[in-house]
Amino acid sequence: MSVRNALLALLEQGPRYGYQLRAEFEHRTGGTWPLNVGQVYTTLSRLERDGLVAGQGADGEGHVMYAVTDAGRDEVVSWFTSPVPRTQPPREELAIKLALAVSVPGVDVGTVIQQQRSATMAALQDYTRLKRRPTGQGSEELAWGLVLDSLVFTAEAEIRWLDHCEARLRRAAYDRDAAIERPVEARAPLVEPIEDEVPR
Amino acid sequence: MNPVLQLETVTRIHGTGPTEVRALHEVGFAAYAGELVAVMGPSGSGKSTLLTLAGGLDTPTSGAVHVEGVDLAALGQKGRAAMRRTSIGYVFQDFNLIPALTAAENVSLPLELDGQGTRGARKAARFALEEVGIGELGARFPDEMSGGQQQRVAIARAIVGERRLILADEPTGALDSETGEDILRLIRARCDAGAAGVLVTHEARHAAWADRVVFLRDGVIVDESGSDRPDALLEQAR
Numbered sequence: 001m002s003v004r005n006a007l008l009a010l011l012e013q014g015p016r017y018g019y020q021l022r023a024e025f026e027h028r029t030g031g032t033w034p035l036n037v038g039q040v041y042t043t044l045s046r047l048e049r050d051g052l053v054a055g056q057g058a059d060g061e062g063h064v065m066y067a068v069t070d071a072g073r074d075e076v077v078s079w080f081t082s083p084v085p086r087t088q089p090p091r092e093e094l095a096i097k098l099a100l101a102v103s104v105p106g107v108d109v110g111t112v113i114q115q116q117r118s119a120t121m122a123a124l125q126d127y128t129r130l131k132r133r134p135t136g137q138g139s140e141e142l143a144w145g146l147v148l149d150s151l152v153f154t155a156e157a158e159i160r161w162l163d164h165c166e167a168r169l170r171r172a173a174y175d176r177d178a179a180i181e182r183p184v185e186a187r188a189p190l191v192e193p194i195e196d197e198v199p200r
Numbered sequence: 201m202n203p204v205l206q207l208e209t210v211t212r213i214h215g216t217g218p219t220e221v222r223a224l225h226e227v228g229f230a231a232y233a234g235e236l237v238a239v240m241g242p243s244g245s246g247k248s249t250l251l252t253l254a255g256g257l258d259t260p261t262s263g264a265v266h267v268e269g270v271d272l273a274a275l276g277q278k279g280r281a282a283m284r285r286t287s288i289g290y291v292f293q294d295f296n297l298i299p300a301l302t303a304a305e306n307v308s309l310p311l312e313l314d315g316q317g318t319r320g321a322r323k324a325a326r327f328a329l330e331e332v333g334i335g336e337l338g339a340r341f342p343d344e345m346s347g348g349q350q351q352r353v354a355i356a357r358a359i360v361g362e363r364r365l366i367l368a369d370e371p372t373g374a375l376d377s378e379t380g381e382d383i384l385r386l387i388r389a390r391c392d393a394g395a396a397g398v399l400v401t402h403e404a405r406h407a408a409w410a411d412r413v414v415f416l417r418d419g420v421i422v423d424e425s426g427s428d429r430p431d432a433l434l435e436q437a438r
Contacts, residue, residue: 118425121404121413125425128408131381132388152405159404163242 003035004043005079008052008068012076015056017063018044030144032151047072094158098165109169117162124155202269203230204365204396205254210263212249212419223249225419226263233364236388236397238407241416247400248369250416254398255288255367256280267365285314289358289366289395291387293373295350297342303329303353304338307360316361328356332386348379355386359395366390366397372406384409 003025010016010024018040025035044066047053052072056065068076094116101107130148207229214221224246231237239247252258253265256272265272268287272280284290297306308325312318329335332352342350351371358366368387372380384399388409391397399410407413415423 114423117415118423121408121425124404124408125410125413128405132385132409152408155408156403156405167242 003039004047005076007040007043008047008072008076009079011053011066011068012073015065015067017059017065019063028140028143029147032147102169110166113162113166113169117159120155120158120162124152124159127152127155201232203232203266204268205229205231205398206266207250207253207260208264208266210250210253210260210265212246212253212258213261222419224253224260227416227419227421229414229421231365231396231398233394233396234391235412236391236399236410238399238401238410238413239416240401240404240407240413242402244418245416246419247416249419251367251369251398251400254365255290256284282314285310286361287363287365289355289360289363291351291354291358291366291368291371293370295342295347295354297350297353297357299342301341302338303334303340303342303345303356306342306353307357310357311361314361324360325356328360329353331359332356346379347375348382351375351379351383352386355383355390359390364395366395368397368399370401371399372401372403380406 006025007021010021016024018037021044022035022037022040026033044053048055048066050071052069052075053066054069056067059065098109098112101109101112127148131145131152207227209226209228210224211222211226212224214223227246227250229237229250239250241247249258253260254267256265256267256275259265259273267283270283272283275283290296297303298309301309304322304325307328308318308321311321311324316324326335326338329338329352332355334349334352334356337345337349337353340349342353345353355371358368366387371387372383375383384406387397387399397410399407401407413425414421415425
């Protein structure tokens with residue numbers, strides 16, 4: 001799971017306490033995926049149970065500090081050196097919605113697509129507005145810039161897919177209309193019949 | 201405020217009879233000063249036709265195109281050519297630079313054709329090249345520059361002499377994604393500085409640099425997204 005690995009990677013840079021980890025995670029990802037601190041502590045206690053981090057007691061101000069163990073370090077290396085698995089496609093509400101829209105009678109799929117495209121385009125414009133802001137050159141700005149680019153490319157892909165769906169639907173509607181207009185006997189057979197075998 | 205560019209119920213039909221193609225059908229469209237509008241749509245949707253009409257490179261079958269309040273049809277061919285040299289900047293996908301001229305000469309050419317003295321035109325060209333970040337490359341020929349640099353020259357040519365309407369047709373087409381983004385930043389900056397821009401593209405990621413995005417299908421505007429004008433103006437006023 002990404003939060004677990006991300007926290008481990010942050011701890012590899014030195015011991016930290018829960019609030020610090022949350023702040024650093026959010027800073028580097030531009031606050032795109034807010035973490036609540038409860039989730040951070042639950043994750044830390046699981047990491048401790050699995051022997052990947054070790055609690056180091058409280059610092060002078062009473063913060064409970066955690067440090068990565070050797071096993072935790074190995075886990076970070078293995079995370080960075082292996083691809084994120086894509087075996088199970090994440091549940092995609094939009095794809096599910098369109099799949100049902102085309103198969104449930106009475107839904108105006110064209111409008112569903114158009115509305116979604118406008119909304120996704122508006123989101124894409126918002127992300128791009130963030131890109132227009134001047135940013136520093138540090139690695140943390142770069143980290144946030146890459147997260148932003150990921151959001152931009154994902155939104156772009158969604159719009160391309162919606163365009164593609166629209167084109168496919170139009171094509172399907174055209175084929176359907178053409179089939180209705182064409183008289184049945186004039187329709188070309190799928191396979192050219194062999195002369196002798198044609199029943200008279 | 202009057203729009204810099206306005207299309208009023210514009211229809212453009214190519215050919216006649218059975219080969220007739222309706223490229224645009226009763227399209228209404230406007231771009232205001234300080235605004236970048238993107239036009240998106242699949243091939244054949246009419247987006248390039250819209251841009252050539254806006255640039256006075258073609259005339260509508262019916263309807264009217266106004267640039268800074270002037271009806272392009274009333275100008276005649278010579279008048280439209282003059283308008284293109286002074287008020288309209290065009291950026292093409294393939295840069296369209298003249299290979300035998302240096303970057304500075306490519307940029308100053310429209311001003312010189314318009315009768316400006318060489319010195320003044322060269323000075324304006326130098327400013328425009330500096331604005332697009334390649335002030336030091338004025339003496340280079342196009343084939344001595346990268347694609348991104350050539351497109352910067354093309355943008356300098358499109359904005360030289362304070363032109364108020366920038367028309368860009370897939371300006372990032374042949375460039376890698378980061379260089380393409382730099383080009384969009386430049387067009388965006390010029391619009392933020394007061395020009396009106398129209399960006400034709402089939403890529404949503406590029407269209408997102410615009411304030412508004414208009415979707416064309418079969419010559420008709422089917423959809424529009426982004427801030428509508430009154431809100432955008434309020435936001436600027438705040």
